[in-house]
Amino acid sequence: MSKSEKLTQFLVMIVAVCAVVVSVWQVRISQQHNKLSVMPYLDFFSGWASDSTWRLTLMNEGIGPAIIKSTELTYDEKVYTHWDAVLDAANIRDRRVNSTNVGNDSPFKIDKEIVFLEIKNDPLNPVTFGIDVLIRYTSIYGGEIQELTIGF
Template sequence: MSAEIVVAVCAVVIAVASLGVSVWQAYVTREHNRHSVRPVLQLHRGIHQGARSGVQLFNVGLGPAVIVSSTVSVDGEVVGRWDKACADRVRTGLPTHLNAVTFGEDEVIPAGYSAYLLSLPQYDAGPHAPVEDLLSRRLTITIAYESFYGGENFRAVYAPE
């Protein structure tokens, strides 16, 4: 085997290896970019005597969350998607008025966002016991969302204890 053939074979092997590394690098870069804008929605209940209390939505991820859909259930029955009409139905029959922040489908929740979906400005255990019962045992909220890339089918769920 001549030296020219050995050099040519080595050049082909190096070129193929270089192409493989480039393809792998592009894949890893795309995955990194997707993760660098991944939203993470969380729903938490906070009941604090004498302070603002309720169900709070946080986006603790690095990117905005695009709301795909939402479902709200009370006592296992679907009330609707989380909009003003649904919030009004959830609040019906309570002895006090809960403040509500609602959103629509395709709404974007920015990174770092924090807001109470349902809240009382000052919780008092006596008169607000039905509210605590609703938030602790009866209410379920499910939010389906995606990043701007789309197709991930992320979910945030607030469920009874």
């Protein structure tokens, strides 16, 4: 085998190895793109539902479903997992009109909207209750845990 044939075979092998490296790189980029293409984005919206009712709504505005890992309701530095307990602790359970508890590892689809809490209040003299809400969630691919918080 001549030197030129050996050189040609060596260069062909280098080109083949480069093609494999580029293919692996493309697959990784494609996987990252697929994960980003289904990222959830949970957000709270609050406002007056009527003349005497304040509403806290939870909505997924992202382009993929969320997995809610945990929900923490905090009042007076104590953590609760459901509305009955925190509203009892704050002594305002009788003001509740509607509430929704979200369990751990619950799926939350795209464009889903729930009334998280609806409570009687006076828009002319609104009362803050000292309750903080923390929701931890992730995408269906797992990965980094996102946190959503609000206090009222």
